[in-house]
Amino acid sequence: MRRLFGHTFLLRELIRRDFQGRYAGSFLGFLWSFVQPLWQLLLFSFVFSTVMDIRPTDSGTERFWVFLFCGLLPWLAVQEGITRGATAVTDNSGLVKKLQFPSQVLVVAVVLTALLHEAIAAGLFVAALGLIGELSWSSLPWLLVAVPLQVALVLGLALALAATHVFFRDTVQILGMVMAAWFYLTPIVYPLSMVPEPYDGWIAANPLTTLAGLYRRAFLGGTTGTTPEAIGWLAATAVGILALGIWLFRRLRPSFVDEI
Numbered sequence: 001m002r003r004l005f006g007h008t009f010l011l012r013e014l015i016r017r018d019f020q021g022r023y024a025g026s027f028l029g030f031l032w033s034f035v036q037p038l039w040q041l042l043l044f045s046f047v048f049s050t051v052m053d054i055r056p057t058d059s060g061t062e063r064f065w066v067f068l069f070c071g072l073l074p075w076l077a078v079q080e081g082i083t084r085g086a087t088a089v090t091d092n093s094g095l096v097k098k099l100q101f102p103s104q105v106l107v108v109a110v111v112l113t114a115l116l117h118e119a120i121a122a123g124l125f126v127a128a129l130g131l132i133g134e135l136s137w138s139s140l141p142w143l144l145v146a147v148p149l150q151v152a153l154v155l156g157l158a159l160a161l162a163a164t165h166v167f168f169r170d171t172v173q174i175l176g177m178v179m180a181a182w183f184y185l186t187p188i189v190y191p192l193s194m195v196p197e198p199y200d201g202w203i204a205a206n207p208l209t210t211l212a213g214l215y216r217r218a219f220l221g222g223t224t225g226t227t228p229e230a231i232g233w234l235a236a237t238a239v240g241i242l243a244l245g246i247w248l249f250r251r252l253r254p255s256f257v258d259e260i
Contacts, residue, residue: 007102014109019116038124040069060220061134069125070219071188071212074146077118078154078208079179081111085158086165086175093260103256104249107162111155115147129219136221145231146214152238153207159245163252166259188212192225210234 061067088106089096096103129135165171186208187195195203203209204225211234213225 007105010102011105011109011112014105015113015116018109018113040072040121060136060216060222060224063132063134066129066132066134066220067191067216068189070216071186073118073122073125074150074211074215075183075186075188075208076121077114078150078211079183080114080117081154082157082161083172083175083179084114085110085154086161086172088158089162089166089256090169090260096260097257103253104159107158107249108155111151111158114154115151125219135219139218139221142214142218142226146211146218149214149234149238150211152242153211153234156238156240156242156245159249160241163249163256166252166256182206182208186212187225204230205233207234207237 085107088110089103092103092106095101095106126135126140161171161175185203185206187203192200192203192209192213209225210230213230214234217223217226
């Protein structure tokens with residue numbers, strides 16, 4: 001992936017095209033990237049504080065919508081980066097067939113675009129937490145740990161799946177089922193303390209469990225689910241998956257043109 005540094009202009013243009021293309025032709029255009037997460041915040045706030053008065057425990061907040069949005073922020077970026085990254089090569093077959101086109105840039109662009117959307121939503125979330133007095137300013141630097149590990153994990157999976165999807169087109173259907181299960185096996189809509197004892201080891205081994213915990217630690221403080229051992233496991237898993245994704249993509253890339 002060192003060659004990516006030689007394609008920064010191409011990467012920037014792909015991110016811009018993807019970001020602008022999502023809202024092309026709409027009345028609000030770029031503003032939708034702010035309106036949608038703001039609407040989610042307002043909706044969660046109303047439903048989980050008025051209609052369903054759920055109060056999480058041991059999470060740094062008594063507002064369930066705050067607890068939920070902390071976990072949804074990384075999940076939505078992870079889901080978008082992996083699912084759209086898996087088809088990035090096949091969706092751009094015309095570009096891939098061009099001589100010496102760096103096809104890995106297509107996957108990286110999708111992952112970074114998902115991160116850009118997350119950053120916009122996170123900015124609005126930080127503002128909302130500041131207004132209600134729940135933001136832990138001193139803990140925000142934990143995002144400097146969470147985000148790079150998230151990018152490494154998502155990019156590794158996206159590269160591996162993008163290369164596999166070229167040869168095995170059922171990958172996307174299987175991935176949809178896996179992502180649905182992964183969501184419920186991650187403490188996003190429930191706190192880690194609610195997991196039954198026979199299963200807490202399995203849930204703790206899920207790298208997204210620690211990632212969601214790091215986001216909650218960054219925004220709300222506390223240390224639930226973010227022990228040094230858990231963070232070390234997340235880092236090892238992310239680096240290992242990234243290395244595997246890069247290796248698999250490089251190994252299969254020479255055959256892309258023949259299979260697309």
